[in-house]
Amino acid sequence: MAIRFEKVSHIYSDGTPYRYVALSDVDLELKEGKMTAIIGQTGSGKSTLVQHLNALLLPTAGKLTVLDKVIEAGGEHKGLKELRGKVGLVFQFPEYQLFEETVLKDIAFGPKNFGVSEQDALKQAKEAMKMVGLGKEYEERSPLELSGGQKRRVAIAGILAMDPKVLVLDEPTAGLDPAGTKSMMELFRKLNREYGKTVLIVTHDMEQVFGYCDEVVVIENGRVRTHETVREFFRDSSACKAMGVLPPDVITLKEMLIAKGFQVPEDVMDTDTLAKVIAKQVKHHG
Amino acid sequence: MGNFTLGRYIPLDSPIHRMDPRAKISAMLVVLIAIFFPAGWIGYGIIFAVVASVIVTARLSFRYILRSMKPMMFMMVFLLVINSLVMKTGTPLFTLGSFTLYSDAILQTLYIVVRLLLMIMITTCLTATTKPLDMTLGIEDLLKPFEKIHVPSHEIAMLISIALRFIPDLIDETNRIIKAQESRGVDLKEGKFSERIMAILSLVVPLFVSAFQRAEDLANAMEARGYAPGEKRTRYKVLKMETRDHLLLAGAFLLLGTMIWLAYFR
Ligand SMILES: Nc1ncnc2c1ncn2[C@@H]1O[C@H](COP(=O)(O)OP(=O)(O)O)[C@@H](O)[C@H]1O
Ligand SMILES: [Mg+2]
Numbered sequence: 001m002a003i004r005f006e007k008v009s010h011i012y013s014d015g016t017p018y019r020y021v022a023l024s025d026v027d028l029e030l031k032e033g034k035m036t037a038i039i040g041q042t043g044s045g046k047s048t049l050v051q052h053l054n055a056l057l058l059p060t061a062g063k064l065t066v067l068d069k070v071i072e073a074g075g076e077h078k079g080l081k082e083l084r085g086k087v088g089l090v091f092q093f094p095e096y097q098l099f100e101e102t103v104l105k106d107i108a109f110g111p112k113n114f115g116v117s118e119q120d121a122l123k124q125a126k127e128a129m130k131m132v133g134l135g136k137e138y139e140e141r142s143p144l145e146l147s148g149g150q151k152r153r154v155a156i157a158g159i160l161a162m163d164p165k166v167l168v169l170d171e172p173t174a175g176l177d178p179a180g181t182k183s184m185m186e187l188f189r190k191l192n193r194e195y196g197k198t199v200l201i202v203t204h205d206m207e208q209v210f211g212y213c214d215e216v217v218v219i220e221n222g223r224v225r226t227h228e229t230v231r232e233f234f235r236d237s238s239a240c241k242a243m244g245v246l247p248p249d250v251i252t253l254k255e256m257l258i259a260k261g262f263q264v265p266e267d268v269m270d271t272d273t274l275a276k277v278i279a280k281q282v283k284h285h286g
Numbered sequence: 287m288g289n290f291t292l293g294r295y296i297p298l299d300s301p302i303h304r305m306d307p308r309a310k311i312s313a314m315l316v317v318l319i320a321i322f323f324p325a326g327w328i329g330y331g332i333i334f335a336v337v338a339s340v341i342v343t344a345r346l347s348f349r350y351i352l353r354s355m356k357p358m359m360f361m362m363v364f365l366l367v368i369n370s371l372v373m374k375t376g377t378p379l380f381t382l383g384s385f386t387l388y389s390d391a392i393l394q395t396l397y398i399v400v401r402l403l404l405m406i407m408i409t410t411c412l413t414a415t416t417k418p419l420d421m422t423l424g425i426e427d428l429l430k431p432f433e434k435i436h437v438p439s440h441e442i443a444m445l446i447s448i449a450l451r452f453i454p455d456l457i458d459e460t461n462r463i464i465k466a467q468e469s470r471g472v473d474l475k476e477g478k479f480s481e482r483i484m485a486i487l488s489l490v491v492p493l494f495v496s497a498f499q500r501a502e503d504l505a506n507a508m509e510a511r512g513y514a515p516g517e518k519r520t521r522y523k524v525l526k527m528e529t530r531d532h533l534l535l536a537g538a539f540l541l542l543g544t545m546i547w548l549a550y551f552r
């Protein structure tokens with residue numbers, strides 16, 4: 001078990017007039033090696049939830065287990081830095097954290113902080129650059145003069161260079177162009193499938209959830225409302241409609257076909273199989 | 287940083303919250319001046335009682351104000367140490383080797399601590415009960431008479447309001463950057479000297495970048511809406527002094543008078 005929340009609550013600014021309960025009694029288990037989407041409306045507590053995973057925020061009540069580290073509300077906490085090396089967290093709009101003179105140095109900053117030697121850190125940084133699709137020509141440029149999308153890649157590479165076991169991404173594709181979004185999502189899938197990393201991704205895009213993830217966690221008002229597999233979640237469009245978001249195109253198409261009288265088995269969820277099903281039924285009629 | 291309370295507006299509803307900002311600012315200045323008269327412990331007792339009753343009326347909690355004192359603890363301890371070393375008047379309290387602690391060292395430090403506490407209480411009464419926007423309107427009006435000697439009252443007020451407006455944002459931004467760098471293994475509490483320097487750089491550089499970015503965005507947004515400094519502007523909100531505001535001012539001056547009397551004419 002990679003991650004387990006047990007009755008975790010988080011209250012911001014407790015004891016002041018600004019007190020705000022951002023998470024209440026969250027129970028959640030995430031298995032190792034899965035790619036999980038965390039969805040929910042703005043302000044529902046997604047960012048608060050993911051910041052618990054590398055102990056940037058500590059629970060105000062409840063108990064949390066990440067990898068082998070147990071974090072209990074009110075307890076003494078040591079070795080949080082070690083956990084931060086194993087759980088890489090990429091913040092919403094991470095491009096604002098760049099500060100080094102060159103892209104390569106900035107990416108190597110993380111591994112160096114975790115005790116990797118200068119040489120190895122640079123090597124890992126170069127690998128991370130390759131992964132996120134930044135060519136060699138960027139190595140010596142200042143990260144501050146890059147475009148928004150390139151800065152985002154540098155920031156993500158900065159976390160990848162730490163080689164974390166668990167990768168947590170808070171809205172990593174917000175504001176990127178469609179091509180950039182696609183290559184990012186493919187990178188995360190590759191990290192999950194080929195490198196065996198557990199990936200958590202906060203997103204608002206149902207196509208991303210549907211196309212790339214294994215499981216879905218829905219957060220609503222600081223509580224976990226649903227946690228199920230992607231196939232279960234998209235068995236029809238009702239879950240999306242309840243959240244007020246657009247379902248993936250394939251699901252919409254499937255429901256339109258059913259409404260027109262086609263017989264579509266429940267487990268058909270991709271365009272190719274759907275096309276075959278229709279073709280067969282059209283031939284029957286023809 | 288997360289519990290940074292000093293100077294924050296606290297959205298409650300109380301008679302103090304509803305008062306005219308000009309009256310509140312003037313009263314605060316008058317009472318601040320009153321603190322600096324050497325009116326002795328009786329004087330401080332009176333000021334404390336008055337300010338405490340204002341705090342209660344404003345529905346602020348004392349715990350909250352005490353917490354904003356926390357950052358000054360260090361300074362106070364420092365003061366106590368310095369005072370114990372240099373103050374050699376009053377009655378000796380105890381002797382330790384060649385060092386003797388005198389009563390005046392303690393007394394003098396207490397005096398400063400009490401003054402600081404009172405100053406924080408008084409300014410909190412203003413900042414916690416006055417919306418930043420009202421505060422600027424008040425400052426602008428109070429500076430109006432000085433326009434005759436070319437004090438740009440509107441520009442000053444705009445500067446202050448923008449600064450006030452950005453303080454919470456910059457605090458949030460700092461917290462965000464701290465978290466982002468902590469995720470990359472920055473340790474702000476421990477580490478070698480060179481590591482600490484790096485850690486501080488990793489906060490300061492992004493903070494400056496984002497502050498300049500914000501400033502530029504704001505300037506563009508203001509210009510796009512036709513703002514030009516120095517032009518005549520009308521106001522959406524017109525301030526009006528009422529009986530309670532005059533009473534507050536009268537009370538503040540009465541307090542000042544009492545302190546002067548206690549200090550020099552008794
Ligand atoms: N540092 C903070 N102090 C106080 N309240 C906060 C803080 N950070 C977030 N919140 C509040 O907690 C709620 C959840 O925030 P967040 O976890 O960022 O939501 P999401 O990522 O789902 O949009 C929001 O209502 C937000 O205003
Ligand atoms: Mg968020």
